[in-house]
Amino acid sequence: MTTWQPPVTALTARIPGSKSITNRALLLAAVARGTTGIRAPLVSDDTLAFRTALTTLGVTVRSAPDDRCWEVTGTGRGPTGPARVWCADAGTAARFLPPFAATGQGEFVFDGSAQLRARPQRPLAEALARLGAAVRPAPEDGPPLHFDTTGLDGGRLVLDSSMSSQYLSGLLMAAPLMRAPLTVDVHHLVSRPYLDMTLALMRHFGADVTEGPHGRITVRPGGCAPADLVVEPDASTASYVFAAAAVTGRAVTVPGLGTRSVQGDLRFVEALRRAGAHVEVGETATTVAGTGPLRGGFDIDMGDISDTFMTLAAIAPLADAPVTVRGVAHARLKESDRVAAVAENLRACGITCEEGPDRLTVHPGTPRPARIACHRDHRIAMAFSVLGLAVPGTLTLDDPHCVAKTFPGFHAELHRLFPEHPLPPGGPR
Structure with a gap:
């Protein structure tokens, strides 16, 4: 019996830089004293909103004409208010930047779009108040977040991270500018790989951070140091x-994503392996190839890689048995209620599915023509575009350009790799 081998001519995908790495690097470069070069940053709605928000806080960011490098000059101290910071739709800006601002002096207001205002902010507001900022209560759970500050004291926090790991990451990245060490006891953490990414990047920038038993993390004051960085391709986007390779029987390679990646979402390829795809993860690249009809009949916890659960759920109708995704309750608090949105769209395609508070079960079926409700959520649009490859011409998106949040060139690149993917009206943008 011979071992199956992927096609020799794998398609090479051009995946833009990681949003998560880009925005963390922007903030840590701002915390540092000196100039950092961030090479191959993601240039998208979210990262541009984050960059603009930093400049509103007085941080100098210069970009090369082709945006291949952003130079960030930090002062080694917190910003000076008053400042009103617009975060647009960017949850990372609304959760990473307030702790940084609170290490400075003055009055700050962080606000954003209606979509962002629907996302919870209370755990962060309560943490900032415990650390010494004078936080004014918001009318709802989300932004605007309004506070006065004379710097943050540091100390010990117990932080519930069951809704998002972003509150924790924001506090940790600002901690080198606090007056005393910050120790956080982390309870009910979701998306652990994103915390690991934060800690790895903090160490890259010279922060003094240690991990103790029982989820305890300590960061000591002393600032950060400038540290040039090349941003690796976005693993969530690569999903x-x-x-697409798995459902079309073709092979796709993503250079720059391999065993040394700091992104947990690369583990999505293991879900594809369970579904029958051929997967090779090398040191500097990852390749996935379709081997035939997808296999189902499995139950998978995707809590740590929840940004990719929609990708699996969207193609699950093509499997030969039901697929259940678990551990994704916190995905209901993202740009949309992602569990409900995926279920809604699958049902519109004639697919049977059942949802629970933290799970979704998808049954096999042949998708019928449908208009996909994107809910202004880039990941809904991209995930269902992949399902559309298996049934060309049957699915359309009601908001194809919402992909600009993280991948403005998504439709053009998917069309280049898979010509059956239609370009949206008005061009790929």
């Missing part, structure tokens, strides 16, 4: 081209 769409990997899934």
Whole structure:
């Protein structure tokens, strides 16, 4: 019996830089004293909103004409208010930047779009108040977040991170500018790989951070140091081209994503392996190839890689048995209620599915023509674009350009790799 081998001519995907790495690097470069070069940053709605928000706080950011490098000059101290910071739709800006601002002096207001205002902010507001900022209560759970500050004291926090790991990451990245060490006891953490990414990047920038038993993390004051960085391709975004390979029987390679990646979402390829795809993760690249009809009949916890659960759920109707995704309750608090949105769209395609508070079960079926409700959520649009490859011409998106949040060139790149993917009206943008 011979071992199956992927096609020799794998398609090479051009995946833009990681949003998560880009925005963490922007903030840590701002915390540092000196100039950092961030090479191959993601240039998208979210990262541009984050960059603009930093400049509103007085941080100098210069970009090369082709945006291949952003130079960030930090002062080694917190910003000076008053400042009103617009975060647009960017949850990372609304959760990473307030702790940084609170290490400075003055009055700050962080606000954003209606979509952002619907996302919870209370755990962060309560943490800032415990650390010494005078936080004014918001009318709802989300932004605007309004506070006065004379710096943050540091100390010990117990932080519930069951809704998002972003509150914790924001506090930790600002901690080098606090007056005393910050120790956080982390309870009910979701998306652990994103915390690991934060800690790895903090160490890259010279922060003094240690991990103790029982989820305790300590960061000591002393600032950060400038540290140039090359941003690796976005693993969450790569999930769409990997899934596309699996459902079309072709092979796709993503250079720059391999065993040394700091992104947990690369583990999505293991879900594709369970579904029958051929997967090779090398040191500097990852390849996925379709081997035939997808296999189902499995139950998978995707809590740590929840940004990719929609990719698997969207293609699950093509499997030969039901697929259940678990551990994704916190995905209901993202740009949309992602569990409900995926279920709604699958049902519109004639697919049977059942949802629970933290799970979704998808049954096999042949998708019928449908208009996909994107809910202004880039990941809904991209995930269902992959399902559309298996049934060309049957699915349309009601908001194809919402992909600009993280991948403005998504439709053009998917069309280049898989010509059956239609370009949206008005061009790929």
